Amino acid sequence: MKKETNIASENMNQRNYNTLIWILSGIAVVIILGINYIPRSTTGTILGMDLTVLPLLNAILNGFAFVFLILSLIMIKKKNIKAHRNFIFAAFIATFLFLISYLTYHAMAGSTSFGGDGIMKMIYYFVLITHIILSTALLPLSLFTLAKGLNMQVEKHRRIARWTMPIWLYVSLTGVLVYLLISPYY
Numbered sequence: 001m002k003k004e005t006n007i008a009s010e011n012m013n014q015r016n017y018n019t020l021i022w023i024l025s026g027i028a029v030v031i032i033l034g035i036n037y038i039p040r041s042t043t044g045t046i047l048g049m050d051l052t053v054l055p056l057l058n059a060i061l062n063g064f065a066f067v068f069l070i071l072s073l074i075m076i077k078k079k080n081i082k083a084h085r086n087f088i089f090a091a092f093i094a095t096f097l098f099l100i101s102y103l104t105y106h107a108m109a110g111s112t113s114f115g116g117d118g119i120m121k122m123i124y125y126f127v128l129i130t131h132i133i134l135s136t137a138l139l140p141l142s143l144f145t146l147a148k149g150l151n152m153q154v155e156k157h158r159r160i161a162r163w164t165m166p167i168w169l170y171v172s173l174t175g176v177l178v179y180l181l182i183s184p185y186y
Contacts, residue, residue, distance in 0.1 A: 014151040014152075014153070015147075015150075015151060017143070017144075017147040018144075018147075021140050021143040021144055021147065022140065024139075024143065025139045025140040025143070028099075028139055029136065029139075031103065032103065035103060035106050035107040036106075038107050040107075040108060040109060051104075051105055051108055051109040052109075052186050054101050054102075054104060054105035054109075055105060055112075055179055055182075055183065055186060056179070056183075057101050058098055058101050058102050058105070058175065058179060059175065059176045059179035059180070061094045061095070061097050061098035061101065062094075062095075062098055062171075062172045062173075062175030062176050062179075063172070063176050064090075064091075064094040065091045065094040065095045065098065065168075065172040066169060066172035066173050066176070068087045068088070068090040068091035068094060069087070069088075069091050069165065069168055069169050069172065070169070071083075071087045072084045072087035072088045072091065073165065075087060085149070088146070088149070091168070091172075092142070092146070095142075095172075098175070112182055112185055112186055113185065114128075114181070114182055114185060115184070115185040116181070116185075120181070123181070124178070124181045124182070127174050127177055127178060127181070128174075128178055130170075130174065131170075131171060131174040131175060131178055134167050134170060134171050135171045135175075137167065138164070138167050138168055138171050141160070141163065141164045141167065142164055142168060144160055144164075145157060145160045145161050145164040148160060149161075
């Protein structure tokens with residue numbers, strides 16, 4: 001009976017983030033799609049700042065997120081939950097800053113076309129398309145994983161993290177790769 005009471009009180013202290021996660025994910029997708037309809041800068045600058053530096057910043061932030069995720073994996077394998085949590089928060093911050101920089105660049109400067117051909121063009125578009133599809137799924141997936149972790153729903157957290165971590169690592173790594181492949185054409 002006491003065990004049932006403890007479980008019930010634990011469940012009452014847990015927060016349900018599901019609705020918030022779906023709303024935030026929907027808003028993010030609408031904003032990302034909506035930036036295609038915003039008038040662009042004709043000078044390639046915003047408030048006097050050259051926008052061409054932002055794709056490099058995006059790649060750096062993706063690289064940091066990748067490193068933080070690897071470190072979080074190492075920490076959780078060592079059962080260091082506090083360090084794991086801190087590296088996950090760092091990865092979220094790097095990813096959030098990336099998203100701000102990405103949206104700023106694409107809202108003001110638009111898209112850059114890949115100028116390569118042949119096999120490199122096929123590789124680029126394969127990496128880009130898989131990156132885009134998985135990054136769209138990653139937003140709610142990562143937030144649900146975070147919510148389960150914050151609520152100390154360890155088994156649910158582990159189950160979803162088995163999907164989230166490899167996808168997040170792939171998206172972060174391919175973000176850097178996309179930059180490296182397209183950077184000669186900026």
